[in-house]
Amino acid sequence: MIPLHMKAVVKTREGEVRLETVEVPKPGLGQVLVQVFAAAQNPSDWMKLERSWPEHDVIVGHDFAGVIQELGPDVSSEFRKVGQRVAGFLNACVSVEDGGTFAKYCVADAMMLVDLPDSMSFESASTIGLAAFTACQLLWQNQKLPTPLDASRYSFPISPQILVWGGASAVGQYVVQLAKQSGLQVITTASPQNNELLKKLGADVVFDYRDPEVVAKIRAFCGGKELNVAIDCVSVDRSVTLVTDCVDDCEGSYIALVLPVEIKAKHIKSDFTYVYTLLGKSISGKYTYPAIPEHYELGKWSASLLSHLAKKGVLSTIPTRVVPNGLADTQYWIDYQKEGKAS
Ligand SMILES: NC(=O)c1ccc[n+]([C@@H]2O[C@H](COP(=O)([O-])OP(=O)(O)OC[C@H]3O[C@@H](n4cnc5c(N)ncnc54)[C@H](OP(=O)(O)O)[C@@H]3O)[C@@H](O)[C@H]2O)c1
Structure with missing residues (x-):
């Protein structure tokens, strides 16, 4: 029985x-109630805690993995089932209506769920939410890149290489594996201790982003071929400068960003994408967006792609650390991540 509190x-x-x-x-309409078995932490947790000041108490936590316990009034039992294992994300910490996942239950859009195979633990699955959907958005919202479903139907970019800056970040790990499964050659950067992990995910080559020669080494690896597409999973001034130096400043070049920073280049296009727009609702607060139907379509498509890859056993989740004391120590772990200690 579902409790009241x-x-x-x-x-x-x-x-x-x-x-x-x-x-x-x-x-509500189009939603399901999920019992949360694991909830992952994200940099967005501390960022939203500091930057959004809603009028009511709001629930913290964006990512969840758990089990469907109830269907909304119009959700067909053909499509979603009570007892189904799922994962996803919410636009948490902003409103009572949108909710949050650091809780025993949350409600989520029935179309925005990743179906979990029995072999995937809830702890592992809780890392899919924000990071994997952001990876899909960075790869496919503003670029006509191939996908894992049509990896052979390659038409753009001019060069089949992609640079993923910060491949060891949660977002980066999903970008690396999805880009590789889409048939791209993946160049990435990380601390040396993460080389092996990234190679396993499909990176063709990994460079140390702290190496003063990193740009020259990446250019040398490209061997005179143009590098036209990059995803900066860090998007701070220093990373953006280095990424811009790696990419050819010509028509058709593009850098996707996770934070709104400016790039200094004549021809390279760049965009900051905001994962919550995939949920198909308008957003207010620090970043304001109307509901964008095309983004919602991409969100639903991403949910089905990630479900398909999870079912095939080719979606690698992020290594996790299960912290003691569960929700009781949330503030401690949020501070830990804010201090840059999470890797
Ligand atoms: N726009 C959106 O909708 C959206 C959605 C999700 C996340 N984000 C943002 O995306 C960023 C990444 O989030 P996340 O959850 O993936 O972070 P995360 O997993 O906490 O990232 C930590 C990792 O980033 C790497 N890193 C840190 N500084 C770096 C640098 N200068 N160059 C290269 N790599 C660096 C480190 O890799 P090493 O261990 O290899 O050093 C570290 O392990 C955050 O700023 C987050 O707020 C934005």
Whole structure:
């Protein structure tokens, strides 16, 4: 039986992060109620805690993996089933309606769920949410790159190489594997201890981003061929400068960004994409967007692609560290990540 109340980590109107007893949400039209078995932490957790000041107490936490417990009034039992194992993400920490995942239950869009094979643990699956959907958005929202479903139907870019800066980040690990499965040659950067992990995910070559010669080495690896597409999974001033130096400054070149930073180049196009637009609803706060139907279509397509890859056993989740004391220590682990200690 679904209880009326649950424990959840909330950000209070005063800005405190507290474990509270709150009402279990009800699934609305197009939604399902998920019992959360694991919830992963993201940099977005501390960023939103600092930057959004909603009028009500809101639930923290974006990523979840768990089991469907109830279907919304119009959700067909042919499409979603009570007892189904799923993962996904929410636009958390902004409103009571959008909810959050550091809780016993959450409601989620039935179309935006990744179906989990029995072999995938909830802890591993909880890393799919924001990171894997962001990877899909970075690769396919503004570029006509091949996908794992049509890897042979290659038409763009001019060069089949892609540079993924920060391949060891959660987003980067999904970009690397999805790009490789799409038939691209993947050049990435990471700390040397992550080389092996990234090679396993499909990176063709890994460079140390702290090496003062990193740009020259990447250019040398390209061997005179143009490098036209890059995804900067870090998107701070220093990474953007280095990525821009690697990419050919010509028509057709493109850099996808995870944060809104400016690039200094004459011809290279760049875009900051915001993963929450994939949920198909308007967004207010630090970044404001209307509901964008094309983004929602990409979100639903990404959910089915990730489900397909998970079922085939070719979706590699991020290595996890399960922290003790669960939700009770949320503030400690959010500070830990903010201090840059998570790798
Ligand atoms: N736009 C969006 O919608 C969206 C969605 C999700 C995330 N994001 C943003 O994307 C960024 C990454 O998120 P995440 O969850 O993937 O982060 P994460 O997993 O916490 O990333 C940590 C990793 O980033 C790597 N890194 C840090 N600085 C680097 C640099 N200068 N160059 C290359 N690699 C570097 C480190 O790799 P090594 O261990 O190899 O040193 C570190 O392990 C965050 O800023 C996040 O807010 C944006």
